[in-house]
Amino acid sequence: MSSRALKEHTSVALLAEGVLNGNRLMLSRAISHVENQETDASALLTALYPHAGKAHIVGVTGAPGTGKSTLVTALALSCRGAGMTVGIVAIDPTSPFTGGALLGDRVRMRALAGDTGVFVRSMATRGSLGGLSKTTGDVVTVLDAAGFDCIIVETVGVGQAEVEIASTAHTTLVVEAPGLGDEVQAIKAGILEIADILVVNKADRPGMDRTLRALEMMLDIEGNGARYVRHHGQLLRVESPAESEDEETRWKVTVMKTVATDGTGVEDLRQRIDAHRHWLRESGEMAMREQLRIANTLENIIRAELNRRIAASIPAGGLEKMVEKIRRRESDPYAAAAVLLAGV
Ligand SMILES: Nc1nc2c(ncn2[C@@H]2O[C@H](COP(=O)(O)OP(=O)(O)OP(=O)(O)O)[C@@H](O)[C@H]2O)c(=O)[nH]1
Numbered sequence: 152m153s154s155r156a157l158k159e160h161t162s163v164a165l166l167a168e169g170v171l172n173g174n175r176l177m178l179s180r181a182i183s184h185v186e187n188q189e190t191d192a193s194a195l196l197t198a199l200y201p202h203a204g205k206a207h208i209v210g211v212t213g214a215p216g217t218g219k220s221t222l223v224t225a226l227a228l229s230c231r232g233a234g235m236t237v238g239i240v241a242i243d244p245t246s247p248f249t250g251g252a253l254l255g256d257r258v259r260m261r262a263l264a265g266d267t268g269v270f271v272r273s274m275a276t277r278g279s280l281g282g283l284s285k286t287t288g289d290v291v292t293v294l295d296a297a298g299f300d301c302i303i304v305e306t307v308g309v310g311q312a313e314v315e316i317a318s319t320a321h322t323t324l325v326v327e328a329p330g331l332g333d334e335v336q337a338i339k340a341g342i343l344e345i346a347d348i349l350v351v352n353k354a355d356r357p358g359m360d361r362t363l364r365a366l367e368m369m370l371d372i373e374g375n376g377a378r379y380v381r382h383h384g385q386l387l388r389v390e391s392p393a394e395s396e397d398e399e400t401r402w403k404v405t406v407m408k409t410v411a412t413d414g415t416g417v418e419d420l421r422q423r424i425d426a427h428r429h430w431l432r433e434s435g436e437m438a439m440r441e442q443l444r445i446a447n448t449l450e451n452i453i454r455a456e457l458n459r460r461i462a463a464s465i466p467a468g469g470l471e472k473m474v475e476k477i478r479r480r481e482s483d484p485y486a487a488a489a490v491l492l493a494g495v
């Protein structure tokens with residue numbers, strides 16, 4: 152083994168050992184390792200993966216400023232009260248859409264500081280070409296292996312990537328809030344379809360009833376008790392025919408009201424999440440979601456590796472040269488792509 156390989160080997164083994172032993176500094180380093188996609192990140196994940204798979208993964212998504220960070224903090228406190236340890240992953244906490252984002256994170260830090268049963272990680276990965284959901288999955292795997300009972304992933308529900316991340320969770324919360332200039336923000340982004348539980352946060356604000364009614368109407372129209380299938384790499388919601396399935400075995404998407412700032416309704420929400428977790432196990436749906444999660448993970452890894460190989464095999468300036476040739480009509484994008492990919 153070369154000295155460099157030896158060093159990497161040692162560092163991966165040490166990192167893995169630290170994570171498994173609950174060493175917070177090592178955990179933090181391990182997460183940075185996978186986040187920065189170090190060359191031995193895959194080896195680290197391979198070492199940790201067998202120890203993962205026990206945590207309940209909760210996705211929290213919703214329009215900017217609906218109070219997700221505040222709610223996640225309140226939820227984490229509620230979980231701690233129930234004796235659970237909690238890992239939190241906040242994706243893109245510096246959302247360009249609200250000035251409140253940083254404030255929410257600061258409040259969170261203060262509320263949870265000093266509790267060794269909680270670990271918070273913020274990731275600003277927007278723009279990391281297709282790597283967002285892979286990196287998030289990797290970080291969740293590390294936290295899972297570290298033994299956290301519950302892992303909460305907060306994403307701003309604005310795009311497909313965020314939907315994708317939330318849909319790889321076991322339980323997905325879609326957060327709405329009244330008075331954001333639109334009754335139901337999430338409808339536009341198409342993220343309601345992925346909700347296992349709908350939350351109207353800021354229930355102390357005017358307009359709450361309107362938002363609540365709009366969501367309940369949506370649920371009536373959309374039908375309830377839907378299930379998910381994978382179709383061309385996308386998670387699709389399909390309505391189960393009313394007669395074909397026992398009414399009692401279906402999961403009912405309900406609307407929960409919370410005031411994240413004072414904790415109102417948060418305990419009920421945590422219990423609803425717990426009920427969903429039980430339902431997943433009892434109905435056999437858990438096995439299906441795990442399959443989806445694994446398929447997503449595998450696809451993400453392959454895609455990331457292909458992207459890396461493509462980037463590595465195109466010489467510096469190669470793309471620009473090709474663009475210039477195409478502009479001069481000496482080549483075309485199709486032939487050029489074939490030439491560039493020939494070396495991959
Ligand atoms: N009145 C009221 N304000 C709330 C509630 N929950 C959160 N807020 C406030 O709403 C603002 C935004 O809260 P955040 O938790 O940062 O919201 P967010 O959805 O995480 O925001 P982004 O991450 O930017 O999308 C903050 O000023 C919070 O204090 C609530 O239940 N009631």
Ligand SMILES: [Mg+2]
Nearest residue numbers: 219220252255
């Ligand atoms: Mg936030």
